[in-house]
Amino acid sequence: MSAMLVTILICFSTSVSAFLHFYVAFALIASKKTCTVSGFLLLHLSVCSTVTCILGFQAGFTISRSSSLSLFLCQVHGYFTEIIHPLVLWNLAFVHLDRFISIVHPLRYSSLLTLRRVVLLVVFSWILILLSTSPTLISRPGLSSNFSIGGGSCPPVWNSAPVYSIIYTFISYFTPILLMLIWNIYIVSIARHHEYRIANALFLITKQATRVREVQRTALQRFQGFTAILTLGQLLGSILILYTPYFTILIIEAFSTSASPIPIGVQWTCHVLLYISPFSNAIIYGIKSRNVRLTLLHYTRKQFYKSEVNREISRRSPAPCSRRPSISSLLSSFGGRSVEGVAAHLHAKLADIQGKGISYNETHKTVE
Template sequence: MYPTLNLTCGDSNLSSPEAQRLLELCHRPVKVAIISALGVMITVGNIAVLLVIASSVAGWSRNSRYFLLSLTAADSAFGLLVMPLNLWVSLMKDYNEGPDALCHIVAFCNATVYSTCMYTLATISLERFLAVFYPLRYSSLMTRRRTLLLIAFSWCFPPFLLLPISFPDGIIEVHFSTASLVCNPAYATNAGYSLTLTCLIFFPCSILMTYANMRLWVAAKRQRLKLRKYDGGRRSRPDVASRVLVPVMTAYYTCWTPCMAAMIYNAISGSSVPEWVEFVVVWLPTSNGFLNCIFYFWINRSFRRKFRLIFQRLCLALCPGLARTLGCCTNPQALFVLGILDNNNSLQERSSSVSSTCTLYTLAGDLHI
């Protein structure tokens, strides 16, 4: 299946293409282990998130839950679709073969999931921007129909835009990379298409996210300075804006920018980046699927409270004896009452747009971004 070379992984003079390919194959077990561990983290984290936001969470409106469910589904696709497909191809495909139909389908799935995640992050930033700066018009601006249309756009526009990748005999050439263990379009031979995708996906989403979150951060800092002035200069509460908005944008650009930069470099220069650099920049965006669980959910106090409640219910339902031994479910009646009170938040959902503004400008609690 693989070329037979009189070389070993420890050889120092590996300059020929065949020897370089052998070296990449020697590194494959380490890469598979890294990808598998990352996939498990993403899947477990997003399943926990899904269990919580599938039910009502105090302070989260119906629209917010729809957008966050969309984000969770897109992030889960990294661990449930992208990683298994590429690992399967890396184990089954003969690296001497040229492009095939399977690799085109896998590359199409990869690009679609990546693009859907970016569009979903952008729509979340847009929804929060409208909720905070236009609270009185939020209900008319973000109706249920418009919310679902935005989510549908995030999921349907990328496959339409990336459809040429799926055709084996089409204009887009696709290869399996032994360096990154991914089926990817050959950006060096499809420079125009690669630059077009970057301009239609990464840059618009990044500009929208940066503008919306920067406006929120500036407004929060300005209001916080006013509160500190009236409070005698004391800083009694943590800076929620910096604790949430800054990590969200930092994680986004850290995970996505190297991949986009490598894509543009390959398209313009016609040459590829070094092996491990390619591996890191290709798989780094998937780690954003795990970081989103932290910055969008676990920082939120209402989410953590609801997760503990659901975990206690599961413990009591599945392993009552072990739950009582561990002391995590000592009062079933109290849990039942808490569940009723926690789910009875229709008034909070109807007033979520106003509460979002109060949350940001008073900085009295978690910022639901």
């Protein structure tokens, strides 16, 4: 694999991924769905993935040039690369948590997972990642950074501090992956024995509970039989395939004594997979999401309805050269009064006529 091919793959995938995440973010913001749990998580995922696309675009050009613009920019790129990928993994873990609670505890979902708690979870992930990468930020002597042509940035020299490498990998990769595996395996176990659960009979008591039961049954159908393999392959298989090689290289470099234990071609392949991850996340969690598609559909329908209403109003309004009187000309004939003033004027005239005792026939004869 040549450097030019790596650059083309990374730049193309990051460009398409940035467009898709902009589409998802626009759909959520335009429809005002960011105040919901799933909407907030998808918006945060889109922002983090867009930053990943920017870093990947810069890494692609750096790989093609085989050198960095400056040491400072290279270190900044390496530090943000060290932060952004764990944030995306934790964000995906929270998305799986949202699905887990909505399936396992559908009646208590609104009380267990509120927007405030989700925001606190996201803030906790930020604090955890920043604390785990703080040794790199303060530039400890044992964690110097050198330019890596395989990644197009300046990551830390992992074999200079193997203990830190293990802690960072455990917090950034193993913990969110383990949580996602536990939650999805539990969902599969529920889906297998869903028909024999006694608690489901209690859902038929009220109309609302019946609706929740139908929603839960529809969600569990994706985790039954052969469909469960396809669902887990999309949700977890993509994450494992795209992120595992990068962190595997990190661990190998941490316990290796040689300067470059990984061939340059393998490093390029791992980074290409890593920068394809925003595209995969945009498709699986954004474009294929029913909520996002319905949200954009409702927003488009609403805007189309508004344009049709404005077009109909402008069509029915009289043209400047038209002889048909408009409402403004009618109001001006009553001395520029408002609608309330015109009504009061007509009411006063009617009361005056009734006060004089003039009948309709007499008034008609007088007019004739």
